[in-house]
Amino acid sequence: MTVNTTPIRTLLIANRGEIARRVIRTARALGIRTVAVYSTPDVRSPHVTDADFAVPIGGASSAESYLMWDKILDAATRTGADAIHPGYGFLSENAEFAEACEAAGIVFVGPDPDSIREMGLKDRAKEWARKAEVPVLLDAVITGEDTDAWTAAAAEVGFPLLVKAVAGGGGKGMRLVERPVDVVEAIAAARREGLNLFGNATVFLERYLSASRHIEIQVFGDKHGNAVHLGERECSIQRRHQKVLEEAPSPVITADVRQRMGATAVSLVRELGYIGAGTVEYLFDDTTGGFYFLEMNTRLQVEHPVTEEVTGLDLVALQLRVARGEQLGFEQSDVQINGHAIEVRLYAEDPAADYAPTPGTLHRYEHPDRAGLRYEDGIAAPSQISSFYDPMIAKIIAHGATRSEAAFTLAAALDGTQVHGVTTNRAFLAALLRDPDYLAGATRTDFLEHHPQLLDPPMSTPWPVHLAAAVATGTARRKASDPTHGLARPGFRPLATRLLTHATWHRAGDSTPLEANYHLGGWSGQTDLTIVVDDESHGFTLSDLTTDSVRINYDGVDYPCTVWTYPDGSVWVNDAGSQSGWHPAPRLPDPDDLAATALGPVNEIPGTVVHIGVKVGDSVTAGQKLVVVEAMKMEHPATAATDGVVEKINVSVGQYVDAHTVLVTLTAPQEEQS
Structure with missing residues (x-):
């Protein structure tokens, strides 16, 4: 087969955040000029400044900006882009957009429109899977408005079941139903969500395996008929059917099962004549060893870095190579899995409040750089976590020789990550990575349902230590700005008194007021602090006190704390293992x-x-x-x-x-x- 190659000199990335930055990084390494597009809220987003050129496309919501392909194609034309990389989400699985790129003479870095269209509808995808002899679960497509027919179809599929929008993805348009009485409402909600998000209200029912694992196989095909898989990723730990943690390889998939799952995934690629990067997703029953086709994602996955870390391959570079018409350049036997990689998604959300998003001002975002760590940052601080888009702040990836090594490295990285201004899932992720059941590999899709304590883990540092740090450094700042007593040592008072100062605080993410009375005093060359909360007295000895840091001895242990204060009055405290935010009581009603x-x-x-x-x-x-x-x-x-x-x-x-x-x-x- 002879295939002409197409040069790519300028690449437009039709996306935002961390995936746009990820694509720009590889394109630059390959000597390709890059173009970013950006909505009004993203005018100062890092992906805009990372690119060689940037084009504003206006709008705030996705529908007004990143989903407006006429604006994106216009930006490509005006910047002379040869190709468009869609990233994931937005237009990445939109067959009409892929066709529009082809019509405009622009390379779409992804599969052909027919593959996108066929795999984009979950019921059609399952038909293709059957043709390729890939195992599938019992299902039923819902049509019409007859709710009696809905309940009859559900009874035939059996419970528990999932209601899925045929055009859905990323956990959207999906509902878990465990009782017949809930079927009608679940179908109605999934249809509504499918219509609102994907323009298609059709849903289907699928039997749900409650004690299964979510395993996916990364595949690639090129225009020369070559097809390979790059091993599996396990993505079983999920909330709201959206992935929280991904790893490669799975702790339970044996070499034999990997070979069989990979062979069926490659069979589907060949059946479709699929070109480019794709992911074939399965449910794996680790009690029987059986696996069943879920769907195929015709794009790069959010979790692709873990595959890159264990294979040493750059998947974006492979996408560009295939898009140019070149061969993959390696065979299945060349693919080797080395070590273990784990990825977590750092979100602006509150796991203890049913994972509610927490948009707002991001004052600070800093993380440690260590061997074995990789950060895919979507934003920088100071900035705003917008309510218009997914609240992901970053993906953090660790690679180690063993699974436990990768888990502990990643947990330590989260401990050292400073995220100030909004509530995040940072502590939840660190607790998850250290959980004994997780470390033992007991990671089925219902993992979080059986581990609710992880959603709101206690601080490793006693919370009074951080309150003491906020109080002590705040006092130091006030004294430093006082022209009369600014030169006095911390703890100095012009009058000898044990009078307690009163303050009301709120911990970030907790609306319960905390009434604190405190006294800061110094004698015999040291500074002492007493804080009384709910009639319980806490005593501290302070050293190395400055306006933004202090070493606090509490109950015989020293805690070096760093403190930041922001214009909104919030105070954020970090030590080696914990972070907390504190807000003075508001003066106006909530x-x-x-x-x-x-x-x-x-x-x-x-x-x-x-x-x-x-x-x-x-x-x-x-x-x-x-x-x-x-x-x-x-x-x-x-x-x-x-x-x-x-x-x-x-x-x-x-x-x-x-x-x-x-x-x-x-x-x-x-x-x-x-």
Whole structure:
């Protein structure tokens, strides 16, 4: 087979954040000029300054910016781009966009449009899998509006089952159903999400293996008929059907199973005539050794770095090579797996609050650089975690000779990572990596359901130490700026007194006020601090006190702490093992407290209203879902805090609402009003 090669001189990356930066890095190493596109909120994003050229495409939401392919093609034309790399998400699996690139004479760095289209619909993908003799699970496609037919189809598939949008991905448009009574609502929600996110409301039901593992095989095909796999990744630890941690190789896949899974994945590649990078995903039942096709992702995966770390291959470079029409340049026997790699996704989210996104100001983001570590940073500080996009801050990858070595290296890296301004899953990830069951390889898809304690792990450093650091350095700053007493040593008071100073603090991520009374005093050449909280007294001895650091001895242990104070008044404290944020008590009422007087729910973060489940005059009960707001690619239901009657609906479907907006106004039930 003769295939003409196409040079790529200038590459436009139709994406943002860490994947855009990742593609730019390889392109630059290959001598290819790069072009970034950016939305209005991303004007100062690092991917913009990383690229050789950048083109603003306006808009704020994805629909107004990174999904507007006419703007992206215009940017490619104006910058002379030969090729477009779509990254993942957005337009990466959009067959129409791939066709538009071809029509414009621009190389689309990905598979051909037909492959994208066939694999993009999960029901069609399963038909192709059957043709390639890949094992599949029992399923049923849902059509029409007959809810009785929905429940009958569910009964035939069996419980538990998953409802999946046929055009979905990344855990979107998916619902787990364990009881027949929940089928209709789950299907309706998945159809709505599929329509809103992917423009396709069709869903199907699939039997759910509750004690399985999520295993995926990285595949590549070229235009010369070559096809290989690069081993497996295990992605079983998930929240909301979205991956939290990925690793290669899997701790349970043997060489024999790897060969069999890889062979079926390559068979599917050959059946499709697939070109470029792809991932064939399976459920693996480690009690029987059976594996079953889930879907094929026709793009580079978020977790591709772990495959790169254990194979030594640059997958972006391979994508560009195949897109130019060149051969892969190696055979299956050349692929070797060396050591173990683990990736975690550092998110601006609160695991203890059902993984709610936490958009806001990112004051600081710094991490340690050590051997065996790799960071794929999407943002830099100071900046804003936008509510318009996925709240990922970075991917952090560790590679070691063994799985435990990689896990401990990665956990230590998280300990040393400073993320100030927003609540993140940093502590959760570090606790996960050190969990005995994780280290033992017991990582099925229900892992987090059986380990809820990991969602809100206790600090390794006692929390009073960090409060003491905030109080002590704050006092030092005030004294340093005081022209009268600025030269006095820490702890000096103009009057001999044991009077306690009162302050109210909030820990980041916790709305409960913490009333603290403290006394800072010095004698005999040392500084002592006493803090009383809830009638419990905590004593500390301080040394090396400055305006931004202090060594605190508490209960016989020294804790060197570094402290940062930001313009919003927040104080963030780090030591070798822990991080905490502290906020002085607000002087104004919380907006939620004001909104509560209307007996109506408020949305926690900015987003778009996608569903209203009540109408004026309806009686509602506490906990009932009233409105659904979509933000950061997730649906967030707003529920009634108490029984009541809907007096007014303040929003409409499709409306963008700011945080703390009162969505529905409720009044007390009639019997309470009389």
